[in-house]
Amino acid sequence: MADFTWTTRSPLQQAVIAGRHGAAIAKAGIRLSEIRDFDLVQVFARRGQWAATAKAAKAYFGVAAPTGPKAVTGKKGVLVWSGADQFMALSPRLGTIQPVDGLRGVFEGFASLSDQSDGRCLIRLSGPRVREMLAKVNSLDLHDGVFPIGAAATTSIDHTAVNLWRDADAPDGSPVFNVLVFSSFADSLWHTLVDSAAEYGIEVETVSIAVD
């Protein structure tokens, strides 16, 4: 019998080409990163069980689950609001086991869990021109006073549904936005993002997720 190996392949594997793209400007205006190796679980409170779900989340992740459009960072992961009574738990990949198994004990009886680790790709956008670039593909007002660090939205980028949230600023002070997009759309969306960013100069990279 043949041996079988199970090599993973990101939906962005072909699209992401590390290095400089677009306009040849000394400092790239946009940094585009594919974030890999994460577990993502949709946590959806059972009817009437939001309080218990939030409490369980706090005990496990070390941070209260968001009750509105916010992303909060705990010691074990980032909790991104995704609708009434639900959030997505994003954390570094623990292994090849199904990530819902690891959380089942935490939310037993309180919440339904759905593995989305492969259902979404995570793209991080930053750089001094990132707001101008996002303005081409997203209708939200991402002004600092309106969309502060930790703000989240279920919105669309170029007609593609995404979860968008703002992370802590980059070391150079420029804002950082995270985008979760359905995997089948990722290749297409990536090209749109590159096109939108090209005039500012782009630095592309692939990195593993880190939660701090």
Place this chain on the structure above:
Amino acid sequence: MASAQSNRLAKGGLIDRNAPLSFTFDGKAMIGYAGDTLASALVANGVTLVGRSFKYHRPRGILTAGPEEPNALVELRSGARREANTKATTAELYDGLDALSQNRWPSLGFDVMSVNSLLSPIFVAGFYYKTFMWPAKFWEKLYEPAIRRAAGLGRTSGIADPDHYEKAWAHCDVLVVGSGPAGLAAALAAGRTGARVILAEEDRLAGGRLNSDGGEIDGMPAGEWLAGALAELEALPNVRIMTRTAVFGVYDGGTYGALERVNDHLPVPPVHQPRQRLWRIVAKRCVVAAGAIERPIVFSGNDRPGVMMASAVRTYVERFAAAPGKRLALFTNNDDGWKTVEAAHRAGIEIAAVIDSRKDLSQHHRALAQSGGFAVHNGVVVDVKGGKTGVSGVEIALANGGSAQIAADVLAMSGGWNPSVGLSSHHRGRPKWREDIAAFVPEGAPAGMLSAGAANGDFSLSACLRTGHEAGLAAASDLGFKGRAGKAPAASDEAISISPLWHVEGRKKGFVDFQHDVTASDIALAQREGFESVEHLKRYTTLGMATDQGKNSNVTGLAIMSELTRRSIPQTGTTIYRPPHVPVAIGAFAGHHRDENFHSVRLTPSHHWAAERGAVFVDTGLWKRAQWYPIAGENDWLTSVNREVLTVRNGVGFCDVSTLGKIDVMGKDAGAFLDRVYINAFASLAVGKARYGLMLREDGIVMDDGTTSRLAEDHYFLTTTTAKAGPVMQYLEFCRQVLWPELDVQLTSCTDQWAQFSIAGPKTRDLLREIVDPAEDLSNEGFPFMGVREVRLRGGMFARLFRISFSGEMAFEISVPARYGDAMARNLMKAGEPFGVVPYGTEALGVMRIEKGHIAGAELNGTTTADDLGLGKMMSKKKDFVGRVMAGREALTAPDRQVVVGLKPVDKARRLRSGAHIIPKGAAVGPDTDQGYVTSVCHSPMLGQWIGLGLVERGRERIGEIVRAHDPLRGEDYYVEICNPVFYDPEGGRQRG
């Protein structure tokens, strides 16, 4: 050698004399300066004739200096970038610009079609309607194309636009439209309070009329004040100045459309940059400070090249240091026109005379005439002398009954000013007439919008600054901004006096709408023929329907109509204002969404693997799916598809079915929820089993179908068709949130989470036994038909395995997290190699489902009931479900409904085609005998002929009947036999094997 800039003034102007730019007009090389528009460069080069009019091909010159220009339309650029109807007055000059005049043949100077002008007695309003009525069928093929050739404007390139356009969003508290004195004062006031301000300016430069009219503000020359104001605004982090950006429309919820001409001023946009950008600006408040447009007076010869708006003359002289003539006459009915005389006099242009229709002359103007040494005539211009290249003099009818002749080479005219009420009227506002200024001002503006300055009828510089400041402050404080706005900038008051004069009767044509050649007599004719309403007047004469949308002509036209009908101007009223206020290229509306970016694309987990194998892809919705996988030596699709089908039916094959919609339905009440949305029972489904389900719409028509499995007591895994994945998810969310919020059920889309493959064929188990852990029992007993469970795979993997079949063969679907989809495709090839496995595409999938009589999108087409599809028995009688009641309606249960049957041509060699109508044998073709149609067809390699499914009246009672397939679209007519839709293995033994 380029011509000298004969009419360039020695000094002044906002141009860079150190940056000469070469350009051509109709092939003639000329020089202008950076800062010029094409129009100002033409003026500087002494060019007066720039185009031919639309209908009469009359010679025309530059009328205005702004975006309202009706005459000076050119073809700009060449090759694929050639663009028609570009206004020379807004086209910024660049080095190497090539412009061609339009609508003339063979040349601008000698135009054959100008004979139309001699025939003008027949080219009157309504001419086309009256003349080309009969015979009606000639219109489309003969009359219209001929008329369009004769009356056309510029030509498009006919080649795909090589430039890139994009769209963008912007947000602010206060949007200020226009950066003249009112707009600047508004932006300063609002900006200083801390409000987020966008100041949008259509021009390259901020400043509006300050750049042409000068004046003194806060004790400084206007230019100096302007520089200071801009510096302050640029320093405010909450203020954004957008030049070259025209706000063209007001939309719902405080959204404004604006067009930024990012790189129109360059021959070719820099790499990676768009040509134009379409903005949607979301603003909580808006201050319209878009100024006003000076209106012509209608008199004989008012369209002769060299007759120009007075304000435009001023702009060419002051802003561009270009003299439209050497000896100027002014015809005015108001004080503002006199400013042109002052400016021209300062610039050393000789003043021939001022013809003022008003009796009383102000002290100031009398002194001016004295010092300038020119005559002032109280009267009107009745004719303009000259030729196609310019004015030589004017004929005046004096108020005292006499007449006078004046020699001049440029006639400036001023009929007063029309505030720009376009934007403020976009939500059906009807502008209000003000007698004192003889003009319409905004009324009924969209919520959150204020107008200020000339746009609101406040014409003087001091009033512009004051009302602009007030509007900016009001907008900001209304939003709660409390910062100090400072004081309004101040200027000295000036007299604004006007005495309306619309039309001077004359012997020759006086033009109202220059671009569409609508004259005063056309309006009179329209009135005589009963087209008195302004909306009728507009359509009958085409007044205001040209590319300038009547910016120069609408008010004058309706004023003339009001005189003719002896009604007041308010009684006559205005036409409705609609976006866009300025022309916007379709390319800008399309933005990024063209060619490969027309829409987003979804890729399956095995896409790149399939591409490596040379798969042919088909668009199914947004998805790219492998349609078939040709191998060496196969040149046509049917060969490949037949091979794939036969391999599956005789061996094994697999197909990526990840595109099916997948939804996790979880919670204590998940089963009860599914019982309500499906026509058949799901609460009773055992854990570890799958069941085919059908959903109805509320009206009883089938919505979607799919297989749903129970993975745990409180967890179902629901699948939808590829096409309906999104709509079904939305619908189920609606049911959960709105219809039955009391149920404990949670829904999550997991379509993209799982890579799912259908493995089918008699050797399916052989293949699976290679890849699945040997401990897993795949026998009929260990894994029965419609069984579901998680299994271990060799190599340290797990998968969900579903024993379901769409092909009618022994089949499983195997599902792994999507990142392993590529590996799964490769491993299935490896595991199946000993058994001759092939990947198969959507064509083979379709063939096998038709051979099995399985319904798909063509039958689930929004008109069919469960019974039509042969699934009526699935409708549970023990429970309620969505669509149950309405499905019982008489029409939906009528015995003569069209139902799914199989169809096969009597002549086995004949190809069956979808869409063919089913007509009873011997009946005449017609709607009364039409009994249905062919929905799905394929060539069946198993039967060796074309077969299909169709919807046929009483079809199930007519098995064996021969009917006609009538296909007028393809000109075919042949006999087909109605048969059982299950063509292959009707007992279903193979899938249970």
